[in-house]
Amino acid sequence: MKKQRLLIRTVILLVLGAAVVYTLYANFTKDDIQKVAVGKKAPDFVLTDMNGEQHRLSDYEGKGVLLNFWATWCKPCEREMPYMDKQYQENQEEDVQILAVNIGESNVVVNEFIKKHDLTFPILNDKKQEVQTVYGIGNLPITFLIGPDGNVVNVHEGEIINEQVVIDMIKEIKP
Amino acid sequence: MKEVKCECGHVxxxxxxxxxxCGLTLIEEKAQGKLHDMRYEGSARRSQTYNKTIVDKIWNFxxxxxxxxxxxxxxxxxSALGTIFPQEMYIPTIMTAAEYYEDQYGWLGKLYYDLGFHNLYSSWWYLVLIASIGVSLVICSIDRAIPLYRALNKQRVTRHESFLKRQRLFTTSASENIDASFEKAKENLAMKRYKIREEDGNILAEKGRFSRWGPYVNHCGLIIFLLGGILRFVPGMYIxxxxxxxxxxxxxxPETNGEYYLENKEFTLEVYDKDKDNEAFSEAIExxxxxxxxxxxxxxxxxKADDSLPGEExxxxQIKEFNxxxxxxxxFDGYALYQTEYRLGELSTMSFTMMNKKSKEEFGELTIExxxxxxxxxxGDGYSVEVMSYFPDFEFNESGEPTTKSRIPNNPAFVFKMFSPEKPxxxxxxxxxxxxxEPFGDNEYQLRFSGIETNDVTGxxxxxxxxxxLFALGGFIFMIGVAQGSYWNHRRxxxxxxxxxxxxxxxxxxxxxxxxREISTILEGTGIEEPLDQLQENENQDSEKKNSNHE
Amino acid sequence: MASLSSNLLLIAFILYLVAIPFFGGAIRQKKGLDEEKKSFDKWAKIGIVITIIGFIAQLGFFITRWIVAGHAPLSNLFEYTTFFGMCLVASFILIYFIYKTSILGMFVLPIALLIIAYASMFPREISPLIPALQSHWLQIHVSTVALGEAILAVSFGAALIYLVKAIDHTKRSKSTFWLEVIMYSIVSVVAFIAVTSTFAITDYKASYSYIDKNGYEAEMDYTIPAVIGPNEWKVIEDGTFEPWVQVPGIINAKKLNTVVWSLVVGLGLYFLIRLILRKRIGAALQPLTKNIKLDLVDEISYRSVLIGFPVFTLGGLVFAMIWAQIAWTRFWGWDPKEVWALITWLFYAAFLHLRLAKGWHGEKSAWLAVIGFAIIMFNLIAVNLVIAGLHSYAG
Structure with a gap:
């Protein structure tokens, strides 16, 4: 009887304790939750680049994809663009694709930006803002590293501060 | 663990x-005083009787x-501390929170921010407080409801004399014909909807016992409400x-997995009109x-009616039109869209006329989306305009170059190249x-601004x-419990x-x-005297004593 | 119709005022009689009849104003506070018929009067409803809250009677001090009403230019002489009264000025009363409570909390949450008014636990009822006027 009481009390306290711990943990981590989380399948999309070519994400399965979201008025985006472009040129033979998605600015603005920075890699334009909605984009820039299986390997929030970071990223997603 | 066997044979x-x-006093030192403390019917609160292991200690706490x-x-x-200054979610986003509090409220604001009070209600310690209340609710309720249930269920009709004497309302009266008195009393009790139990010719009349469960019912409601709070942290439950x-x-x-689309046909902001609306409002409007x-x-x-991907047409x-x-x-489908914000008069198009500066002759108009x-x-006619640069939200940056702050056309600026037969x-x-x-000297032509169109944006x-x-269920059960406990009385x-x-x-x-008042109607015509309020007797004696002291 | 409406409020006010002495008369009459068994006393009967007529007049005010405005008159501080006063009278009438205690009228009616007079110091024009208020939940939520708070306020009235009677006035103590603090607060409300109405009658106006908290120049209009001036004030017209003190930009000088006026005039008034009575106000009121049994007022106070608490929960939390979910997209948002409703609720929950489980009866319980009422008043006055939030339109 006495043992039984101790058991019941222990069980109730454990259940309550677990609920409290879960709540606290969830409260601490609630700001870090990415909509497209690491390990999950990266949502598929179809976008046209500034040369009129269509890109479907699932077509790149088997390759690693570095998916960057940016805008012309975002200073860190402007700084990191050349690093990605350079690595794009160096890795053209490899099974890696670099895609930069503009968040839907006008063609005039995007083209001028491409010209100014002499960018050669595919710049897609999310005119209808559907892709950024699906990916839950808030602050720019943000870069998703997608493995050959189409799953998100890593998410890099904020600026890519030097070329080495891009090199490391490519290593992470190379098949 | 020793169980206690009472004189009456109950364990x-x-x-x-x-x-x-039977209500006999078992622990004399806990039942001192002229009147019994009837709060938990004198039952054994388990928490108070075991205090050995750490589990028991936490439990008892x-x-x-x-x-x-x-x-x-x-x-x-x-909670009150959190209302001294506005919480972070209510401050304007013109600067960072750290700057804002110091700027607006000085060193007090800085302290407020440093202590984390700007996000007080989602701080870990506030959550721990609420969680502790939740734990306390569960354990207190378990610890009290069970013994109370036992005590009310096991009670006998014939109570020990000492128990009766130490009730707040009590009296003895002599009667010639006890049976007749009892019959009349029973009749009256039944009229007042008492449940009557008899044993050895004694009576226990009881009503409204369920009101005793009110507190436990409302605590259950609160626990369910708090569970709703936990569930909200589960991803996908709250958007x-x-x-x-x-x-x-x-x-x-957003958040509909690309399933639903919304078209904004029109946004309207109406204000009250002194002349058209209710006359009574005119003073207030003024x-x-x-x-x-x-x-x-x-x-x-x-x-969406096909399986197109994001980015595809x-x-x-159409599901429905709605205002x-x-x-x-x-x-729709578990979602709700609320009118919460708006931006009026966002620029949508700008029109220019190309004009010869000297002759003022015009050569066509262009409207820019x-x-x-x-x-x-x-x-036409060899006249055209090329947009070389476009800055939707124009400003000069630190190095004096024109840039844009955002993609929203708040302050559009253009670099145009104008072609004409004279200047190919x-x-x-x-x-x-x-x-x-005109950065490269005097031009022959100019683009004269000729009009704008605006567009409202709804948020x-x-x-x-x-x-x-879950919250609704918890709230509902709480209200039932609290009404049950407040508006009904348990009378015996x-x-x-x-x-x-x-x-x-x-x-x-x-x-x-x-x-x-109820007893006095019940005992009317029974020949039984109304019980005296022993508490008021005490009070009267006390105040008499007090008065005599003063004199 | 609009003028009929305000006249009805005035009539109600006067009737409540007239009813008070009758309840006083009833107390004297009862001397030496057995209170429990005695049926309605003549004086008290007249008092309660006048009160009920007053209540009907105020109900008339409410209904006519509703008809004129096209919406329930519960949308600003004036309307809410008068309604609160009306609910307080209604609760008093109800409790009076349960317990037949005329003394309660002597304490609750003056509080209701003060509340209605206080309400009249705010802008009284009929205002149109902003979109957030255009909902049936306005009536449902606001009226239930007012009713709940009014019933809780009755517990304050009863607690006051308890304290006046139970405290030993022959010697100074913490209890007598705090009781006088309550009396002084009430006197200060009277002072506020007196000061505001006096300057309103004389149509006093003074304007100052000043630098607001964001560093911009702005103008502030005072309707009572500015003892406290705004940040870096300058008089606009020559001959305007010059403030004695100036406060930084983040403090609303005009409101602080009103508060200071009320407190200072209240203090003067309080000492004047003391001078006339030659004893503490509490001690002077004690003879009125002679015939009432302590245990009965304690029970009235407790029952009012028991009746009022569920009503307050329903109106102030449950209905509030339902409406907030509809109007503001979420049922709870930690808006100051919401938080103070939660604080009120937590406080009365603690009160009930202390009473039920810890046996806090009598004087302790009475002090708690006083604190509870102070919290309600804080939420009604300070949160609307001082702490800005989503509910601030109600000011």
Whole structure:
């Protein structure tokens, strides 16, 4: 009887304790939750680049994809663009694709930006803002590293501060 | 663990003060005083009787009402602290929170921010406080409800004399014909809807026992409510997003997995009109200047009808047309869209006329879609304009170059190249609102600003909350419990034969005044005397004593 | 119709005022009689009849104003506070018929009067509803809250009677001090009403230019002489009264000025009363409570909390949450008014636990009822006027 009481009390306290711990943990981590989380399948999309070519994400399965979201008025985006472009040129033979998605600015603005920075890699334009909605984009820039299986390997929030970071990223997603 | 056997033969749990069955005092030192403390019927509160292992200690800590009350008081004070300055979610986003609090409220504001009070209600310690209240609710309820249930269920009709004597309402009266008195009393009790139990010729009349369960029912409601709070942290249960749509635009609704689209046909802001609206308002409108009357978005909800991918042109099927207003959200498939924000008069197009500066002769007009300008506008007859640069939200940066702050055309500026038969190589001109620069010397032609069109933008909150039903259920059960405990009373009247006397005692958990009035109607015509209020007797004696001291 | 409406309020006010002495008369009459058994006393009967007529007049005010405005008159501080006063009278009438205690009228009616007079110091024009308020939940939520708070306020009235009677006035103590603090607070409300109405009658106006908290120049109009001036004030017209003190930009000088006026005039008034009575106000009131049994007022106070608490929960939390979910997209948002409703609720929950489980009866319980009422008043006055939030339109 006495043992039984101790058991019941222990069980109730454990259940309550677990609920409290879960709540606290969830409260601490609630700001870090990415909509497209690491390990999950990266949502598929179809976008046209500034040369009129269509890109479907699932077509790149088997390759690693570095998916960057940016805008012309975002200073860190402007700084990191050349690093990605350079690595794009160096890795053209490899099974890696670099895609930069503009968040839907006008063609005039995007083209001028491409010209100014002499960018050669595919710049897609999310005119209808559907892709950024699906990916839950808030602050720019943000870069998703997608493995050959189409799953998100890593998410890099904020600026890519030097070329080495891009090199490391490519290593992470190379098949 | 020793169980206690009472004189009457009933076996009580360890720690029982008053025998569950007959009410005899079992632990004399806990039942001192002229009147019994009837709060938990003198039952054994388990928490108070075992205190050995760490589990018992934690249990006993949360089982204490004193601890519970302290938790409530601390939470109350903490909550009040959070209202001294606005919480972070209510401050404008013109600067960072750290700067804002210091800027607005000085060193106190800085302290407030440093202590984390700007996000007090989601701080870990506030959550711990609320969680502790939750734990306390569960344990207190378990610890009290079970013994109380035993005590009320095991009670006998014939109570021990000492128990009756120590009730607040008690008296003895001599009677010639006890049976007749009892019959009459029973009749009256039944009329007042008492449940009557008899044993050895004694009576126990009881009503409203269920009101004793009110507190436990309302605690259950609160626990369910708190569970709703936990469930909200589970991903996918709660969605809070924002959707900005320009008039005429159709956009995918976030968090719907690309399933639903919304078209904004028109946004309307109405204000009260002194002359057209209710005359009675005219004074108030005059004093306030402008009083908004309506914020409304006329929208069409679509559902995607094919399996197109994001970015592709989707086939849309119209679901419904709706006018979203404040207090009238659009609801569909567990989602709700609320009218919460708006931007009026966002620029949508700008028109220019190409003109010879000297002759003032005009050579056609161009209208630029500010959200998607073309690169070239052909005006015919060899006249055309090329957009070289476009800055939707123009400003000069630190190095003096023109840049844009955002993609929203708040302050559009252009670098144009104007072609004309006279100047086939083109003339460059920089055009912004009320600015027209000619960086490479005097031009022959100019683009004269000739008009704008604007567009309203509506800001809708996208909400999905799969936890609401739990909160509603918890709130509902709480209200039932609290009403049950507050608006009904548990009343008991004992009538006992003692030789030639009738002993009457009565107890209620509250509203003694009502009980006294009820007893006086019940005992009318029975020849039984009304029980005396022993508490008031005490009070009178006390005040007499007090008065005599003063004299 | 609009003028009929305000006349009805005035009539109600006067009737409540007239009813008070009758309840006083009833107390004297009862001397030496057995209170419990005695049926309605003549004086008390007249008093309660006048009160009920007053209540009907105020109900008339409410209904006519509703008809004129086209919406329930519960949308600003004036309307809410008068309604609160009306609910307080209704609760008093109800409790009076349960317990037949005329003394309660002597304490609750003056509080109701003060509340209605206080309400009249706010802008009284009929205002149109902003979109957030255009909902049936306005009536449902606001009226239930007012009713709940009014019933809780009755517990304050009863607690006051308890304290006046139970405290030993022959010697100074903490209890007598705090009781006088309550009396002084009430006197200060009277002072506020007196000061505001006096300057309103004389149509006093003074304007100052000043630098607001964001560093911009602005103008502030005072309707009572500015003892406290705004940040870096300058008089606009010559001959305007010059403030004695100036406060930084983040403090609303005009409101602080009103508070200071009320407190200072209240203090003067309080000492004047003391001078006339030659004893503490509490001690002077004690003879009125002679015939009432302590345990009965304690029970009235407790029952009012028991009746009022569920009503307050329903109106102030449950209905509030339902409406907030509809109007503001979420049922709870930690808006100061919401938080103070939660604080009120937590406080009365603690009160009930202390009473039920810890046996806090009598004087302790009475002090708690006083604190509870102070919290309600804080939420009604300070949160609307001082702490800005989503509910601030109600000011």
């Amino acid at each position: 009580n749990p360890h720690g029982t003060v008053l025998c569950e069955s 949360f089982s204490s009402v004193k601890v519970g009350v302290w938790l409530i008081v601390i939470t109350l004070v903490a 809070d997003d924002m959707l900005w749509i320009r008039e005429g635009e159709t956009k995918v609704i 004093n306030a200047g402008m009083v908004p009357k309506n914020f409304q978005s006329d929208v069409i909800l679509y559902k 989707a086939k849309l099927e 979203i207003r404040v207090n009238e959200p659009l609801k 500010l959200n998607d300008p073309q690169t070239k506008y052909d005006l 190589e083109g003339e460059i001109s920089f055009v912004a609102i009320q600015q027209n620069l 809708l909150t996208v909400r999905k909350d799969l936890t609401l039903w 009247i004992w009538l006992r034969r003692k030789d030639d006397e009738i002993w009457v005692a009565a107890h209620t958990n509250k509203n003694w005044h009502g009980l006294k």
